[in-house]
Amino acid sequence: MDDKEILEIYGSGQREAAFNQIVAKYSEKLYWLVRHFLCSHEDTDDLLQEIFVKVWQSLPSFRGESKLYTWLYAIATNQALNFLHKQKIRAALNFKSLSAEMENKIDEDPYFNGDEAQRLLLKAVGRLPEKQRTVFSLRYFEDLSYEDISEILGTSAGALKASYHFAAEKIKDEIKKYSEPD
Amino acid sequence: MEKDILDKLKKPSFSTPEGYFDKLKAHLEEIPGKEVEVSTWQKSRPYLVMAACFLLSLIVGTGILKMTTGQSVSDADQFYYDLGFADLIPVTYADPSLYENEGAAELSSEDIEDYLIATGVSVNRLAYSETLNGK
Numbered sequence: 001m002d003d004k005e006i007l008e009i010y011g012s013g014q015r016e017a018a019f020n021q022i023v024a025k026y027s028e029k030l031y032w033l034v035r036h037f038l039c040s041h042e043d044t045d046d047l048l049q050e051i052f053v054k055v056w057q058s059l060p061s062f063r064g065e066s067k068l069y070t071w072l073y074a075i076a077t078n079q080a081l082n083f084l085h086k087q088k089i090r091a092a093l094n095f096k097s098l099s100a101e102m103e104n105k106i107d108e109d110p111y112f113n114g115d116e117a118q119r120l121l122l123k124a125v126g127r128l129p130e131k132q133r134t135v136f137s138l139r140y141f142e143d144l145s146y147e148d149i150s151e152i153l154g155t156s157a158g159a160l161k162a163s164y165h166f167a168a169e170k171i172k173d174e175i176k177k178y179s180e181p182d
Numbered sequence: 183m184e185k186d187i188l189d190k191l192k193k194p195s196f197s198t199p200e201g202y203f204d205k206l207k208a209h210l211e212e213i214p215g216k217e218v219e220v221s222t223w224q225k226s227r228p229y230l231v232m233a234a235c236f237l238l239s240l241i242v243g244t245g246i247l248k249m250t251t252g253q254s255v256s257d258a259d260q261f262y263y264d265l266g267f268a269d270l271i272p273v274t275y276a277d278p279s280l281y282e283n284e285g286a287a288e289l290s291s292e293d294i295e296d297y298l299i300a301t302g303v304s305v306n307r308l309a310y311s312e313t314l315n316g317k
Contacts, residue, residue: 015214016214019211019213019214020211023207023210023211024207027203027206027207027210028203028206031198031203031206032196035196041196041198041199045206048206048210049209049210049213052210052213053213056213056214109196111196111197111198111199112195112196112197113194113195113196113197114193114194114195114196115195117190117191118191118193118195119195121188121191122195140188140192168188171188172187172188175187175191176187
């Protein structure tokens with residue numbers, strides 16, 4: 001079912017049916033979006049509940065000015081970033097950095113089944129500044145177009161391209177540095 | 183070639199527990215049924231808490247201010263009122279020994295000098311007044 005049909009169902013008063021269609025179509029996509037931010041299955045599972053509660057509560061205020069999926073991705077991205085902000089404060093109180101915490105999560109994740117290079121990639125992404133990390137995740141992991149990311153983040157496509165370019169260069173340098181033999 | 187590094191690494195690196203997404207969908211579909219009506223009390227609670235905190239800080243702040251500044255405004259007014267009668271109030275308490283000489287019918291000049299010194303008149307002023315009196 002496409003987004004237009006989902007919105008028609010919602011518009012006809014069948015709120016719950018429309019919401020269930022959103023869950024069926026987007027729950028897995030939003031899971032992977034959030035997973036790449038949080039690097040933990042448990043944290044992602046918890047946050048996903050909150051995201052869909054927010055979607056349910058915010059549906060009445062959705063005016064259709066943006067596409068349904070960019071609206072959903074915006075909610076999920078904001079919730080993930082808020083979660084990371086709280087993690088950062090928690091880490092700082094324990095005299096640790098957020099990126100160090102994220103690296104621990106990647107190393108200890110029982111559901112990580114990538115190779116060493118992918119581990120380096122994820123860690124490098126975790127060390128990026130927030131904006132670059134967000135843009136890189138949406139572009140690289142989610143394959144979203146710059147126009148869609150622009151709608152999600154409210155930033156111009158040009159600025160996003162520059163952000164992605166810098167992020168990609170940093171990550172390539174880091175992977176090269178760690179994978180080169182001594 | 184460098185461009186290929188990121189392309190090569192673009193493959194799934196995470197897995198999920200078996201059957202996770204089916205359970206997830208079932209769980210998420212329960213959300214509309216769990217919608218809780220928020221009461222007026224719950225809606226206004228954060229504002230009431232903020233108002234209570236503000237009131238408490240106002241009371242505590244006023245109390246601390248009162249304790250640390252000493253005299254209140256009304257006490258200060260009373261002080262200046264009393265000061266208007268200062269000439270009728272002794273500057274210091276007179277030495278009790280001045281009143282212990284019950285046998286003396288008259289006060290000697292020494293007694294008077296001692297009294298004046300005890301009440302705060304400077305020695306220089308005393309000497310000046312003696313000069314004026316022709317001593």
